[in-house]
Amino acid sequence: xxxxxxxxxxxxxxxxxxxxxxxxxxxxxxxxxxxxxxxxxxxxxxxxxxxxxxxxxxxxxxxxxxxxxxxxxxxxxxxxxxxxxxxxxxxxxxxxxxxxxxxxxxxxxxxxxxxxxxxxxxxxxxxxxxxxxxxxxxxxxxxxxxxxxxxxxxxxxxxxxxxxxxxxxxxxxxxxxxxxxxxxxxxxxxxxxxxxxxxxxxxxxxxxxxxxxxxxxxxxxxxxxxxxxxxxxxxxxxxxxxxxxxxxxxxxxxxxxxxxxxxxxxxxxxxxxxxxxxxxxxxxxxxxxxxxxxxxxxxxxxxxxxxxxxxxxxxxxxxxxxxxxxxxxxxxxxxxxxxxxxxxxxxxxxxxxxxxxxxxxxxx
Amino acid sequence: xxxxxxxxxxxxxxxxxxxxxxxxxxxxxxxxxxxxxxxxxxxxxxxxxxxxxxxxxxxxxxxxxxxxxxxxxxxxxxxxxxxxxxxxxxxxxxxxxxxxxxxxxxxxxxxxxxxxxxxxxxxxxxxxxxxxxxxxxxxxxxxxxxxxxxxxxxxxxxxxxxxxxxxxxxxxxxxxxxxxxxxxxxxxxxxxxxxxxxxxxxxxxxxxxxxxxxxxxxxxxxxxxxxxxxxxxxxxxxx
Numbered sequence: 001x002x003x004x005x006x007x008x009x010x011x012x013x014x015x016x017x018x019x020x021x022x023x024x025x026x027x028x029x030x031x032x033x034x035x036x037x038x039x040x041x042x043x044x045x046x047x048x049x050x051x052x053x054x055x056x057x058x059x060x061x062x063x064x065x066x067x068x069x070x071x072x073x074x075x076x077x078x079x080x081x082x083x084x085x086x087x088x089x090x091x092x093x094x095x096x097x098x099x100x101x102x103x104x105x106x107x108x109x110x111x112x113x114x115x116x117x118x119x120x121x122x123x124x125x126x127x128x129x130x131x132x133x134x135x136x137x138x139x140x141x142x143x144x145x146x147x148x149x150x151x152x153x154x155x156x157x158x159x160x161x162x163x164x165x166x167x168x169x170x171x172x173x174x175x176x177x178x179x180x181x182x183x184x185x186x187x188x189x190x191x192x193x194x195x196x197x198x199x200x201x202x203x204x205x206x207x208x209x210x211x212x213x214x215x216x217x218x219x220x221x222x223x224x225x226x227x228x229x230x231x232x233x234x235x236x237x238x239x240x241x242x243x244x245x246x247x248x249x250x251x252x253x254x255x256x257x258x259x260x261x262x263x264x265x266x267x268x269x270x271x272x273x274x275x276x277x278x279x280x281x282x283x284x285x286x287x288x289x290x291x292x293x294x295x296x297x298x299x300x301x302x303x304x305x306x307x308x309x310x311x312x313x314x315x316x317x318x319x320x321x322x323x324x325x326x327x328x329x330x331x332x333x334x335x336x337x338x339x340x341x342x343x344x345x346x347x348x349x350x351x352x353x354x355x356x357x358x359x360x361x362x363x364x
Numbered sequence: 365x366x367x368x369x370x371x372x373x374x375x376x377x378x379x380x381x382x383x384x385x386x387x388x389x390x391x392x393x394x395x396x397x398x399x400x401x402x403x404x405x406x407x408x409x410x411x412x413x414x415x416x417x418x419x420x421x422x423x424x425x426x427x428x429x430x431x432x433x434x435x436x437x438x439x440x441x442x443x444x445x446x447x448x449x450x451x452x453x454x455x456x457x458x459x460x461x462x463x464x465x466x467x468x469x470x471x472x473x474x475x476x477x478x479x480x481x482x483x484x485x486x487x488x489x490x491x492x493x494x495x496x497x498x499x500x501x502x503x504x505x506x507x508x509x510x511x512x513x514x515x516x517x518x519x520x521x522x523x524x525x526x527x528x529x530x531x532x533x534x535x536x537x538x539x540x541x542x543x544x545x546x547x548x549x550x551x552x553x554x555x556x557x558x559x560x561x562x563x564x565x566x567x568x569x570x571x572x573x574x575x576x577x578x579x580x581x582x583x584x585x586x587x588x589x590x591x592x593x594x595x596x597x598x599x600x601x602x603x
Contacts, residue, residue, distance in 0.1 A: 218526075219540050228526050230545070244423030246413040254413050263410055269522075270545035299544045312408055313550045324550050325408065328557025335561045339568040342480070346572060349482050 005044040005209070019044070029203045029278075030215070031225050043210040050209050051106055051114040053145055054088035057138045058131050058165045058174050059120025063156040064090050066195035069281065070202040083205060086114070089133075100134045103141070107148045115208070116149035118142065118159040122180060123172035130172035143183060151214070152177060152188045155201065160192035160222075161300040168304050178221065189214050190221045194297035197278050200226045220300075222272070231268035231294050234276040237261065250291075261288060265309035267296030378589045379491040379598075381455045389445050390585055396438040397559060403431035404556050408549075432520060439513050455492045459501040469495050472599065488599040489578040491590050497569065504562040508555060514538060515552040519545070 003011070009019055023044065024037040054064075068091070085092075086106045089099060106114055120138075123130040128137030146152060154177045157163040165174040178188050191204055204223055207215045215223040232238065240246070240260040247254040247261050260266070268276070271294055275286040287294055295308040306314030312323035322330075382390070406427050414421045449457040463469045472488060473495035479487040480496070488494065493501065518538035521530030522545060542548045574581040580591040592598075 219536055224526070230522060233523070233525070239418040242425035242428075243418040243421040244410065244414045244425075244427075245418055245421065246410055248413055253415075259413060263413075267546065270549060272545070296544075296546065299546065301543055301547070305546055312553070313546055315550060315554070324553035324557070325405075328554060328560065331557055332560050332564060335564050339564055343568065343572065345482065346576065350576065353485065 003049060004047060005049060006041075006046075008049065009044070026203065026206050029199060030207055040206070040210050047209060047212075049084040051086050051110045052083045052117050053086060053103060053106055053114055053149070054117040054119065055138070055142060055145060056089055056133075057118065057120030057122050057142065057158070058172070059156065059158045059163075061090055061119070062195040063119045063158075063201070064088070066193075066198045067155075067201050068198075070198035083115075083209070103145065107145065111148045113150055114148075115151055115153060116145050116186075117153045117155055118177050119155045120158045121162060121166070121174050121176050123165070123174045124180075125171065125173040130174075139180070142177075142180065146184045146186055149184075149186055151208075152186050153204070153208075154178065154188055154190045154192075154221075156196055157192045157194045157297060157302070160190035163194060164303045166303075187214060188221055189217060189223065192222060192227075192298040192300075193273060196298070197226075197274055197280060199278050200274055226274040226278070227272045227298070229272065229274075229277075231271045231273055231276045231288070235268055235288060236276065237288060255291060258291075261291075261293040263311060264293050265295070265307065265311055266293035267299070267302070267308075268294040271296040271299050271302075273298040378591045380453075380588055381491055381584060381590045382588045383448075383452055383456065384588065385444070385448050386452065386456055387585060387588055389441050389448070393438060393441050393445075396434045396441070397563065399430055399434040400438065401556055401560060403427050403434070404553070407431060408553055435513075435516055435520070438509075439517075442509060442513065458493050458498050459506055462495070462498045462502045464499075473499060487577050489592065489594070489596065490600050491579070491598050492600050500562070500565065504558060505566075508558050508562060511555050512552065512559065515542075515548050515555070518548055519552060 020041060023041040027036040027040055087102045092099060122128055122139040122142050128139035131138040133141050154160045159177045162174055162176045191201060215225055218224050237260045241262055245259040246263040247259045248263060279286045296302040314321045314323060315327060410424060414423050449460045475488055476494050476496035478484040514534060517530050518534040521528060521535030524530050539545055539548055570581050578593045584590045
């Protein structure tokens with residue numbers, strides 16, 4: 001029998017008082033009422049730790065980097081002990097053959113009961129040769145682990161959407177987890193972001209092990225509690241947006257005064273994430289607060305929408321890159337020009353016809 | 365000069381084509397589209413920044429407010445217009461239901477295309493819309509407007525949030541359909557230009573037809589009555 005979370009936490013020197021504080025904080029972070037804090041505490045005290053296989057495909061490890069910085073005073077220590085993180089090649093002590101053996105061991109021991117956490121995605125081209133783990137394509141490792149897991153967490157924009165390695169023309173055919181052909185049909189929760197917010201990651205795990213199910217998901221499979229509102233909806237610079245006060249360039253008066261970054265390409269109005277409420281590094285700041293526009297890292301295809309500093313998206317398929325206004329204005333000019341030319345020809349034709357009828361009339 | 369005085373006086377009865385609700389809708393709709401295009405363009409490319417305290421200004425708020433208000437007027441008008449297609453006269457449903465299953469529709473449309481290519485010296489005569497106009501209005505205007513209403517409500521639903529009818533009925537499926545919110549914005553923006561192109565063609569054709577065709581066009585949208593230049597029978601397919 002594996003230890004319960006509570007036992008692990010006590011063993012690590014965490015007092016019961018701190019433990020209960022953590023439970024309350026987690027309940028609050030999950031948007032649950034105060035009555036849920038004891039429920040979380042109860043779950044932690046009685047439930048065995050969930051074994052987790054944390055696999056890395058094509059990715060940059062920013063999800064892991066974010067995760068280990070979860071800034072709740074306890075979360076950083078606790079979460080790593082909370083789950084039984086059986087395999088995570090970046091942060092595990094074992095290496096080489098021993099490390100790889102753990103995967104099979106976990107699969108055998110907890111068949112159908114472990115969580116598969118995917119960081120990064122598999123490339124499908126060249127039979128998956130663009131991402132090799134322990135001498136085998138990551139694709140195979142993923143499919144094998146997915147076959148026996150209980151559920152899949154797609155960490156970050158790589159696993160959720162494809163991210164930068166899937167950018168046009170996507171030579172390796174990097175494919176997000178839910179689109180991998182032949183993958184066992186397991187429930188998938190997407191936690192997009194590049195990286196996702198640390199507290200969002202830990203909260204999702206806490207929810208799963210407290211209630212033994214996924215939190216409520218939206219149509220795209222993201223947890224509603226963190227991805228149901230846009231950055232824009234809770235942005236502290238929103239009053240400047242409504243007032244029409246925009247940063248025009250990064251060194252102007254508006255930038256110094258903290259005006260809205262809409263005109264320098266902020267994707268806050270189209271990005272579903274919790275940055276403007278949860279923020280980063282323990283609630284210290286987030287991109288917009290530091291004066292940089294949001295570039296929508298948690299949205300599907302954010303890497304293929306043209307410059308991060310343009311408000312309007314580039315539309316592909318017109319040879320040269322152009323935004324909606326450039327294409328539209330060109331079309332309108334062509335149509336307007338055609339109408340003008342047509343009008344001119346119509347007039348000439350009409351005069352010619354009239355002269356003709358006059359002549360005919362005169363002759364007959 | 366002599367040609368004008370020698371124009372044959374015509375005896376053809378005028379036809380009541382555009383009933384009052386249709387005319388009223390036409391002009392309200394036109395004003396809404398104008399307001400929507402201007403404010404919509406500004407939402408994509410905002411005017412220069414306003415100085416001073418944020419609490420003293422609501423410029424962008426007003427631009428968006430006008431956009432949303434005009435959109436609601438347009439949507440309600442469009443729904444009433446669809447209702448009128450059922451209860452109004454036979455001309456009221458023309459742009460919603462072009463008789464594409466009739467061979468004669470396509471033959472006459474070809475004739476209309478020839479008229480615009482100046483390959484034929486005389487257009488046909490219609491009390492309602494000519495087949496080419498019917499088709500262009502059906503595709504570019506009716507479906508263009510449906511597209512704008514659906515994507516527009518989906519974008520509006522993002523602001524009203526989950527649980528609102530705009531979000532549940534539109535945003536929840538439109539946004540994943542296009543990929544993400546930014547894509548819906550881009551398509552909504554592109555279709556503004558489709559509507560603008562339609563408006564250019566529409567106004568040009570109306571003026572040209574008013575001068576060169578065999579029936580009145582512009583004045584009919586004010587009075588409702590179609591008058592004709594000659595008394596030969598009309599070629600309408602619809603009625």
